[in-house]
Amino acid sequence: MNRIRKIETYLISTEVAGACADATRKVDKIGFLIVRATTEEGLEGIGITYNEIGGDATKQLIDTSIAPRVIGKDPFCTEDIWNDLFQYLRGVGRKGLSFCAMSAVDIALWDLKGKITGLPLNRMFGSTVRERIPVYASGGWTSYSDEELLKEIGRFVEDGYTKVKFKVGAAGGISRDLERLRKVREAFGPGLEIMLDANNCWDAATAIRFADRAKEYDIAFLEEPVFADDIEGLRRFREASVVPLATGEHEYTRFGARDLLLRGAVDILQMDTARVGGITEMLKIAALTQAWNIKFAPHCMEFLNLHLLSAFANSLYAERLYIFNEVWDHVFVNLPKIEKGYVEVPKGPGLGLELNMEFIKKASA
Ligand SMILES: [Mg+2]
Structure with a gap:
């Protein structure tokens, strides 16, 4: 053996x-x-x-x-x-x-x-339902000036992405966030799918007020609008807002997923394979999202998640967090290429990656 x-x-x-x-x-x-x-x-x-x-x-x-x-x-x-x-x-x-x-x-x-x-892992998981996985580009820090924000979103678009995520919760309050959002929407038009990440910064009332004003810009989801442990606040947001709620990167294990699901505190579950307990745990978490008929979109670490995204039919996309690009490029010799916002699932054994x-x-x- x-x-x-x-x-x-x-x-x-x-x-x-x-x-x-x-x-x-x-x-x-x-x-x-x-x-x-x-x-x-x-x-x-x-x-x-x-x-x-x-x-x-x-x-x-x-x-x-x-x-x-x-x-x-x-x-x-x-x-x-x-x-x-x-x-x-x-x-x-x-x-x-x-x-x-x-x-x-x-x-x-x-x-x-x-x-x-x-x-390859997707075959071990029992499905190759998708061979190409959509990927979104992620960045747009609140520390950026508006020019820097527009420049980075422009780079994402140049790199072929049609889905992007940037940060909200900028100094200056939600009117500043709305201004940044308006500028991005106006610069790149209605074809760009925009997602927003508030990184735990608000209370439920502020988040609901922001989403109500932001919805005219067509937002695919708002991520972590309140403190990750404020499950009651997440539930309140989800019940009051038409903007879908993404969360989960700060939860661990199937038990963390269970609590978000039971309390109606998530539309798009973003747990993180490199944190939750690995693939053994993510398979169970993905199955729970199916039982609740919500979407599965693992946080960050895109090349670890391609096989899970391939195997689960309710999955959305992988996240390419741009500050990690260089680390990925240095650490692996055979990363699959992301082209026009899609990446092929590696066909080699296991993850299909070589250090x-x-x-x-x-x-x-
Ligand atoms: Mg996040």
């Missing part, structure tokens, strides 16, 4: 150039924590989580606590490994960094299952 022989981790971290701030904080550093799980026969699975903060702590948790529990196990038993780690780590966090660590390891095990069987180990070894040293 192909048992797991070793688990290695590499932390890549870079300073963000320029001032990228959303409504509630500034992003100074970004990076990937890469996991390589290798079997006794030398097959290798890749997993990733990303970090703005705490990448080194996540790495240490994997190296010293998670890896020793996973080594020697059968990589096909992802459910058993997940349950063991969940119980093992439960006292030190059922959200947050523990789950970033678990996610990266779980993704590596799924990639490994694909490598062993020779199957640039030369770069990774140098950058993580």
Whole structure:
């Protein structure tokens, strides 16, 4: 049997150039924590989580606590490994960094299952319903001047995207946000699909007032209009607004998804494969979105999500967060090309991605 022989981790971290701030904080550093799980026969699975903060702590948790529990196990038993780690780590966090660590390891095990069987993940999930996945471009920080905002949206459009997301919650209040929105709509016309992200900045009443005034600009969704833990505020927003509600990037596990769904606090669920507990957990979360007949649109980390988006018929699109573009380009040698806002699902085994180990070894040293 192909048992797991070793688990290695590499932390890549870079300073963000320029001032990228959303409504509630500034992003100074970004990076990937890469996991390589290798079997006794030398097959290798890749997993990733990303970090703005705490990448080194996540790495240490994997190296010293998670890896020793996973080594020697059968990589096909992802459910058993997940349950063991969940119980093992439960006292030190059922959200947050523990789950970033678990996610990266779980993704590596799924990639490994694909490598062993020779199957791409979407076929292992049971469907290739879509072979091309729509992708939207994401950025438009509130720290930008209006000119910088228009310039970046212009770059997205030049790069072929027809769907874009930018930030709201700018200094100056909702009348400033509406002005920025008007400028983007007027500059790029009705053909551009616009999504907005408020990054937790408002209370429900402000969010409802904003959405009521913004709806004339045809908004595909408003994301995290209130604090992510204010589920009652999300519910109030959803009941009062015609603008669809997207949320979930700050929730963890199927239990977090359950709470949003049971309380009617989401239209488009955006949980994050690299945070929620990996692919094992995302399969369950995607199934829950189907049971509630809502949309599934995983947060960020587009190349980890293509197979999930391919396999689940109620999924919408992948998110390409532009500040991560350079990291992606450096870390992999065979990223599929995004053209005219679409990307082909890789047909190789597992995730279908190959690491640039030369770069990774140098950058993580
Ligand atoms: Mg967001």
